[in-house]
Amino acid sequence: MSTTTRVVTNMPVIPPSYIPETPDGFDSLLHDDVKAREYLLSLSWPTGDAFCPRCGHRKVYTLSGDRLRCASCKYTFQPFSGRWINNGALSPSEWLHLVSLFVQEQSVHQMKKQLKLSYNTVYKALTAIRFAILAHAIDARQLISSATGLNSYLKGNRLTGGPREMRMDTIPVYGILRRDGLVFIDLVPGFQAETLFHFHMNFHLKLIRTGNLVYTDRYKEYDALMFCGNESLPYEVIRRYDEPPHIDAVEDEFWNFAQSRIKRFRGISCQRFPLYLKELEFRFNNRSKSITEVLAAYLCALVPSPL
Numbered sequence: 001m002s003t004t005t006r007v008v009t010n011m012p013v014i015p016p017s018y019i020p021e022t023p024d025g026f027d028s029l030l031h032d033d034v035k036a037r038e039y040l041l042s043l044s045w046p047t048g049d050a051f052c053p054r055c056g057h058r059k060v061y062t063l064s065g066d067r068l069r070c071a072s073c074k075y076t077f078q079p080f081s082g083r084w085i086n087n088g089a090l091s092p093s094e095w096l097h098l099v100s101l102f103v104q105e106q107s108v109h110q111m112k113k114q115l116k117l118s119y120n121t122v123y124k125a126l127t128a129i130r131f132a133i134l135a136h137a138i139d140a141r142q143l144i145s146s147a148t149g150l151n152s153y154l155k156g157n158r159l160t161g162g163p164r165e166m167r168m169d170t171i172p173v174y175g176i177l178r179r180d181g182l183v184f185i186d187l188v189p190g191f192q193a194e195t196l197f198h199f200h201m202n203f204h205l206k207l208i209r210t211g212n213l214v215y216t217d218r219y220k221e222y223d224a225l226m227f228c229g230n231e232s233l234p235y236e237v238i239r240r241y242d243e244p245p246h247i248d249a250v251e252d253e254f255w256n257f258a259q260s261r262i263k264r265f266r267g268i269s270c271q272r273f274p275l276y277l278k279e280l281e282f283r284f285n286n287r288s289k290s291i292t293e294v295l296a297a298y299l300c301a302l303v304p305s306p307l
């Protein structure tokens with residue numbers, strides 16, 4: 001895969017021109033539910049006309065309440081049906097407020113305090129934001145699959161599933177690629193935690209463990225491979241080294257950016273790990289840009305189906 005292709009295709013799926021301006025500033029939407037809803041609708045229907053989230057047909061009838069019905073497939077839906085933002089019990093202004101707090105990287109506890117919502121409500125809504133980010137990555141289809149287990153979180157277009165147990169032979173491995181100031185975090189097909197233990201024991205691939213995070217020295221085109229393990233793994237076989245692995249030795253900019261954040265991942269399960277990795281990739285690659293409105297647009301995107 002050429003570097004150019006990756007860079008171009010990894011850009012946000014929704015071009016910036018599709019993201020409407022917020023003339024009074026984004027903050028003016030955070031405490032005004034009517035304006036916040038209008039803004040989110042403008043992201044959901046960029047041309048201004050409603051369309052069916054199931055078949056894309058543009059003729060829809062308005063029913064009582066908030067409901068709409070497709071003239072073609074007869075599907076009855078609400079404005080945010082089938083979209084990431086439909087996963088969570090937040091009002092439009094609360095959603096946008098949450099997005100702005102997420103951009104500031106506040107903790108779940110800080111967010112819950114500011115929004116006056118329960119921990120679980122905030123946590124679930126954050127999961128929807130992270131899925132929305134991941135769904136806009138070039139490798140989304142590969143990631144929302146049985147190879148990572150992320151597919152088990154989705155039932156149709158709803159985030160309702162639960163995580164499955166992961167073992168040494170099912171925990172996926174991710175590779176860090178650095179190109180032109182950008183980072184790409186790939187799922188490495190055919191590799192599991194077991195593979196890296198095997199390479200470590202038999203081919204001396206350097207492994208470093210910090211909490212449940214395990215990463216390697218350079219491997220082929222990757223600056224490092226990594227996985228998030230659990231307590232079932234034989235960490236005791238990992239040897240100690242005097243020399244740091246490549247990614248620590250070169251003081252890689254992404255790795256420095258990621259490490260402080262990854263430390264907070266200690267409580268993170270191997271099931272949820274790819275969500276956090278793709279969040280890091282997105283934040284790093286857009287570190288000099290404003291991501292607030294892009295995230296709002298991502299949340300309003302349709303959950304791709306079938307995954």
Ligand SMILES: [Zn+2]
Pocket residue numbers: 052053054055056057070071072073074075
């Ligand atoms: Zn339809």
